[in-house]
Amino acid sequence: MVILEHMKETDHESLTRLVAEGAGEYLRHLSVDSVIFSFHEGKLKVLLLRMKDLPQYALPGGYVRNDEGVDEAAHRILAERTGLGEVFLEQCGTFGDRDRTGEDRGEGLFRSLGADLPPGNWLRERFVSVSYYALVNHDLAHPQPGFFATECSWHSVTHLPDMIFDHARIIRKAQETLKQHLDYKLLGSNLLPETFTMNELQRLYEAVLGRTLLRANFQRKMLGLGILERLDKKFGGGAHKAPYLYRFKLLEH
């Protein structure tokens, strides 16, 4: 799903205010970026923003309010971009290399949005990004570009476009973290519909791990974890041939 939104007057006002007054409203030097994953049509996807008049894409992100926790800021920004409230969101690393945004330090980005940053403006300073990864249900998310971008859309992690700053590196780190977490957290719950077949679950694992798994081994391992509940088949035409449906048991969170 792609939503195109042209800049409205209110967007330009928001931008002007961010440049002029943001230093008093937000923590300086600090931004939050989120790698928002979903699972759709058998593929692991990530939500990216297309920046106005720039060739690169960017992760959904934002700044931390003076009176707001860093994790809170990440939840707020995720809700603004997807319309989703309670979702799995966890840190995957803080990116603070000296030159991570290049010599330009984001000036080009703001120029492309119609804002020239005055010398000494807080947005020209160096930024450190606290990065998160989120798992959302593809069908429930409603991507919103916000005033920084013209487009907010899903991209397959295996075919990423050119990314701004160190955002490609952040996505790789989020993928690694997701792989590691698969083994001990029940991450499927947000990425799959409420009920699913064993085959759908296997395809999710394969998409995350980036390799194929043996069907019999996978089923044995998953059932052995004791986290799945098998539903009774409905009576009716052909139900005896349909695959079993499963759902996750009540999760500890």
Added chain:
Amino acid sequence: MVILEHMKETDHESLTRLVAEGAGEYLRHLSVDSVIFSFHEGKLKVLLLRMKDLPQYALPGGYVRNDEGVDEAAHRILAERTGLGEVFLEQCGTFGDRDRTGEDRGEGLFRSLGADLPPGNWLRERFVSVSYYALVNHDLAHPQPGFFATECSWHSVTHLPDMIFDHARIIRKAQETLKQHLDYKLLGSNLLPETFTMNELQRLYEAVLGRTLLRANFQRKMLGLGILERLDKKFGGGAHKAPYLYRFKLLEH
């Protein structure tokens, strides 16, 4: 090993300069804290600073220079506190809760060091801590308190003293991260001497995991990983009764 160091004139000068000029030298709002683990006498230990005239202990930490990467800052601070260069150091989370340092926001800490922070001083602002955990060889580390503390010493993770700010929470997060990493990283290399017995290795794992392991299972699992090299026993008195010594094979890092 406990090193006591009374404040010298040069320390007070450093402190005065940090308060007055630090805002131009360091990234504001951002600090780095490290949970430095070692393994000694069968116990997992952590390096803590005793702050002057304060009842609480603190993690070794510091600020990020304007021209320095965040990870670089963590390595520099670790070297300053332990005298060690190349050690395993990895992020374990960024702590940015709004009230994480309490209402006091570190003012009491600086007052106890002899520095009153003027209104509006950068050190009275809110700080977000990028936290790391490190694994060091107990025998090679030389704890140095630096000018913020009067004492720098090892404490068993099972008997921690009262900690300042949210530092107890950071230590718990570092322990969790260490447990998770044991399964897929070869973390023993920095925590053990170059050669060790299977029994010593098992005690390290038990200290990290906080539970006892079955000896036969542990040995089978470790040897099965293919990461250990068994050394030939030396000839001489009683060597035939001594346990085998092992060392880690060349590590990917």
